[in-house]
Amino acid sequence: MNNSGNMSRSGLGSLVVIAAVLGGAAAAFAYTAGWLSPGRLTPERMIAALAPPGGAPLGHRRNHAKGICFTGVFEANGNGRALSRAKVFERGNYPALGRFNLGTADPNAVDATVRVRGLGLQITAGGEEWRMAMINPPFFAVSTPQSFHDLLIASGKKDPDAMKTFIQANPEFAAFATWAKTAPWTASYAEEPYHGLNSFIFTDAEGGEHAVRWSLLPAAPVVPISQTELEKRGPDFLEQEIVERVRASGPQRWTMVTTVADPGDPTADPSKAWPEGRRTVQVGTLVVQQIEQERDGPCRDINFDPTVLPRGIRLSDDPFPAARSSVYRKSYDLRAAEASDYPRTGTAKP
Amino acid sequence: MNNEAHRFAPIQRLLHWLMAACIIAMLFIGVGMVSTVTPEYPSLILIHETLGVTLLLLVAIRLALRLHYGAPRLPADLPHAIRLAARLSHLALYGFMIIMPLLGLGMLWAAAYPVVLLGGIQIPALLPQSDRAHTLLWNSHVYLGFTFFALVLLHVAAALFHALIRRDGVFRSIAPLPLRNTTAPAE
Numbered sequence: 001m002n003n004s005g006n007m008s009r010s011g012l013g014s015l016v017v018i019a020a021v022l023g024g025a026a027a028a029f030a031y032t033a034g035w036l037s038p039g040r041l042t043p044e045r046m047i048a049a050l051a052p053p054g055g056a057p058l059g060h061r062r063n064h065a066k067g068i069c070f071t072g073v074f075e076a077n078g079n080g081r082a083l084s085r086a087k088v089f090e091r092g093n094y095p096a097l098g099r100f101n102l103g104t105a106d107p108n109a110v111d112a113t114v115r116v117r118g119l120g121l122q123i124t125a126g127g128e129e130w131r132m133a134m135i136n137p138p139f140f141a142v143s144t145p146q147s148f149h150d151l152l153i154a155s156g157k158k159d160p161d162a163m164k165t166f167i168q169a170n171p172e173f174a175a176f177a178t179w180a181k182t183a184p185w186t187a188s189y190a191e192e193p194y195h196g197l198n199s200f201i202f203t204d205a206e207g208g209e210h211a212v213r214w215s216l217l218p219a220a221p222v223v224p225i226s227q228t229e230l231e232k233r234g235p236d237f238l239e240q241e242i243v244e245r246v247r248a249s250g251p252q253r254w255t256m257v258t259t260v261a262d263p264g265d266p267t268a269d270p271s272k273a274w275p276e277g278r279r280t281v282q283v284g285t286l287v288v289q290q291i292e293q294e295r296d297g298p299c300r301d302i303n304f305d306p307t308v309l310p311r312g313i314r315l316s317d318d319p320f321p322a323a324r325s326s327v328y329r330k331s332y333d334l335r336a337a338e339a340s341d342y343p344r345t346g347t348a349k350p
Numbered sequence: 351m352n353n354e355a356h357r358f359a360p361i362q363r364l365l366h367w368l369m370a371a372c373i374i375a376m377l378f379i380g381v382g383m384v385s386t387v388t389p390e391y392p393s394l395i396l397i398h399e400t401l402g403v404t405l406l407l408l409v410a411i412r413l414a415l416r417l418h419y420g421a422p423r424l425p426a427d428l429p430h431a432i433r434l435a436a437r438l439s440h441l442a443l444y445g446f447m448i449i450m451p452l453l454g455l456g457m458l459w460a461a462a463y464p465v466v467l468l469g470g471i472q473i474p475a476l477l478p479q480s481d482r483a484h485t486l487l488w489n490s491h492v493y494l495g496f497t498f499f500a501l502v503l504l505h506v507a508a509a510l511f512h513a514l515i516r517r518d519g520v521f522r523s524i525a526p527l528p529l530r531n532t533t534a535p536a537e
C-alpha cells in the first residue's frame with residue numbers, strides 16, 4: 001500500500017512533467033508564430049495596410065497592382081565586372097523580363113492619379129536569376145519598413161492630423177513630399193528613370209566588396225506634361241502609349257548605372273540619397289523589345305522579389321529588401337490563390 | 351532483421367536525435383519566418399530550404415537503416431490500442447518527413463522561385479509555374495506542418511510516458527546514451 005502510494009505520487013509528478021513539456025513547447029511555437037504578439041509587423045499586417053478602402057485587389061499584386069509586361073534583353077558591357085563577379089555583368093546579352101507598373105493598390109487606377117511609377121525586372125544569366133523592383137523617385141519615402149507601414153495607416157485615415165503626426169515622427173518624408181509636388185510628370189513609361197534605392201553589396205573577382213545602388217536611366221528624351229493634360233489622355237494612357245511607342249519606334253532603352261558608396265554613406269536608409277560625385281559605373285543597357293498585356297503575359301507569374309540575387313550580389317544592412325521579400329511572397333501566395341478572380345483569357349471564372 | 355535487440359543500432363539512434371533536432375528547428379523556423387519582415391527573413395528562408403533538402407536526404411538513409419536493422423520489439427504487456435497507435439504514429443511521422451520537403455520544394459517550383467541553398471547549390475525546378483499547383487502545395491505544406499508539430503508533441507508525450515510512467519524500456523531503446531535506469535525491460 002505504501003509502495004503503491006509512492007507510485008501514484010511519482011506518477012502524478014510525471015504527468016505534471018509531461019504536461020509542462022507539452023505546454024511549454026506549444027507556447028514557444030505560438031510565440032514564434034507571432035500569435036502572442038499582436039504588435040509584431042507581419043506581412044499580413046503590411047498587406048492589410050496596403051488594401052484600398054474598396055478592399056484588396058483579388059488576383060492582383062497587393063501593391064503596384066496596375067501594370068503591363070515586357071520582354072527584351074540586358075546588354076552587359078563588361079564594366080560591371082570591376083565591381084561584381086556576377087555572370088550578368090560579363091559582356092554579353094541576357095534575356096530580360098519585366099513589368100511597368102503604377103504604385104497603387106488599385107489595378108483600375110487612373111494613370112494621372114498615381115505619382116509613383118515602377119519597373120520590375122528579371123535578368124537571367126548563367127542559369128542564375130536577378131530580380132528587382134524599382135521606382136521613379138530618386139529616394140524612398142521613409143527610412144524603415146515600420147515607417148512605411150505607419151505611412152500607409154496615416155495616409156488611409158480621414159483624420160487630417162494623421163499625416164501631420166506621421167510627418168512629425170518621420171521628418172525624412174518631407175523630401176519625398178517635395179519630390180511628389182515638384183518632379184515633372186511624363187506621359188510615358190519609356191521616359192521615366194527607375195531607381196533601385198536599396199543598397200546591395202557587390203563582390204568582385206578578387207573578393208573586394210562594394211556597397212552600391214543602381215538606376216535605369218531612360219534613353220528616350222523626357223517630355224514633361226502637366227497632370228491635368230495626362231488625365232485628359234485617358235485612364236490607361238501609359239499602357240496604350242508604351243504599346244504604341246514600341247510598335248512604332250522599336251525597342252526602348254535604359255542605361256543601368258551603379259553608384260558606389262563612399263565609406264560612411266548611409267546604406268541602411270533608402271530615404272537618404274548619397275551625395276553627388278560618387279563613383280558611377282555604367283554596366284549595361286536594358287532593351288525593351290516587346291510589350292504584352294499582364295493578364296496573359298510572362299510577368300504575371302513572376303514575383304519581383306529583390307532578394308533573388310546571383311552570386312556576386314548580396315544584401316546589405318538595408319532592411320527593406322528583406323521586408324519586401326516577405327511581403328511580396330505573401331502577396332504572391334494570395335494572388336495565386338485568387339487567380340480565378342483575374343482569369344487568363346480562355347479560362348472563364350467558375 | 352534483429353528483433354531480439356533491446357535497442358536501436360547506434361547509427362539509428364544518432365540519426366533519430368539529429369533529425370529530431372532539425373525537424374523541431376524547421377517547424378519553429380517555418381512559423382517564425384512567415385510572420386516576420388525583419389532582416390532575418392532571407393536567412394531564415396535559406397536555412398529552412400537548406401535544412402529541408404538535407405532532411406529529405408537523411409530520411410532516405412534512415413528508412414534504409416530501418417529496413418536493414420529493423421526495430422526492437424515493443425513490450426509484450428503493452429495494450430493493443432497503444433501498440434496500434436504507436437505503429438500508426440510512426441508511419442505518419444515517416445510520411446511527414448518524406449512529404450514535407452517535397453511539398454516545400456514543389457510550392458517554390460510552382461511559384462517560379464529559384465531554389466538556391468546555402469553554398470550556392472541550385473535545385474532545378476521539376477514543376478512549371480502554376481497558380482493552382484502553388485496554392486495546393488502551399489496550403490498542404492502549411493497545414494500539414496501544423497499537423498506535423500502536433501504529432502511531434504504527441505510523440506514526445508508518448509516517449510515521456512514510456513520513460514517516466516511505464517518505465518518499460520521503450521524510451522531506453524532509442525535513448526542517445528545508455529540510461530542509468532536500472533529497471534529491467536518488461537519482457
